[in-house]
Amino acid sequence: MYGRCASYHGDSIAAAYLADEMKRLGVLPLQVNYFQTYTYNCYSLEGDMSLKINGVELEPYTQYRVYPTARHATPNKLNKASWKKQLKNGTWLIGVSQLDTYSPWVVDKERPDPICIEILETALPKKVKKVVADIPIQYRANYLTRNVVGYVPGAVDTMIVFTAHYDHCGIMGDKVLFPGAHDNASGTAAVMDIARIVSQKQPYYTMVFMLFSGEECGLRGSKYAAENPLIDFNKVKLLCNIDMFCGGDEGLMVFNANSTETKPYFEQLKAINEESRAALNLRPRDNSPNSDHFWFSNYCPSIFILTMGQPYGGYHDxxxxxxxxxxxxxxxxxxxxxQLAGIEQ
Ligand SMILES: [Zn+2]
Incomplete structure (x- = not known):
């Protein structure tokens, strides 16, 4: 699915797949269908990508990375660079000792920034004589994307909400794909697994499932869902966000575990763990805008659970x-x- 971002509408293909799965499981749509649609302005990098220095082709991702924004070429970054050059079209080429983590970028303005290409110092020749960069960059104004939302009615209308982002980093040219298995196919699969379990037997609480796009572009999907609610947050007992759920040899980390509204749930999780001894460690953390639970924490008790420790393949890689x-x-x-959600198994 092209890394589940704007590239070749991979996010939309993933959304259609998830909606079909919800339907197959008997999860009901929250509106006429499973989609909550919204837009943002973003870039994608579809097509053949090539960077030649002095006639030698560099390898994308391992030797250079394209960041479709000038935010990677700030004066501070330019000062630190071991080598820099600006092309006529504004593109910055920067020599660095370590390439930055790749993330897709959105922009809140009508015209794209010049792009920035970070090149690993070790891949640079002593003297750069000729640079030929062929970078396929597409600016997508008002890119249409969608959250996938559904529910399973319970005996009461008090709700437990499970959330996860299904999007990832897309592709960086046609040869580099970011599969995002840990981040966050794993959390999405866990939420779908919960949907599968609760759809087999009526749960006590009404179970809501929200799968977001746009997380990697700055928590866009969840922000939209929090600001344009499809459910009454006053009736939400707990919102549980799952983001990066593979590995886990060191246990679980819970963000926003220390607020008055959420602390009892963390304590409950601790008690569950004391009984099962499933997690080596259970680490409470304060709230942080590091995943999709964040926007909801103003409206209802919201926690974010992720695994600590190996094994997983990589991060934004x-x-x-x-x-x-x-x-x-x-x-x-x-x-x-x-167990925390009171779901019988
Ligand atoms: Zn991520």
């Missing part, structure tokens, strides 16, 4: 694959979350 992901703790951790 072509190596973040299914094969790299260990799922040894998956069932135990999922059971803890089901």
């Amino acid at each position: 072509p190596d973040d694959t299914c094969e790299g992901c260990g799922l040894a703790h998956y069932n135990d951790y999922l059971r803890m979350i089901l």
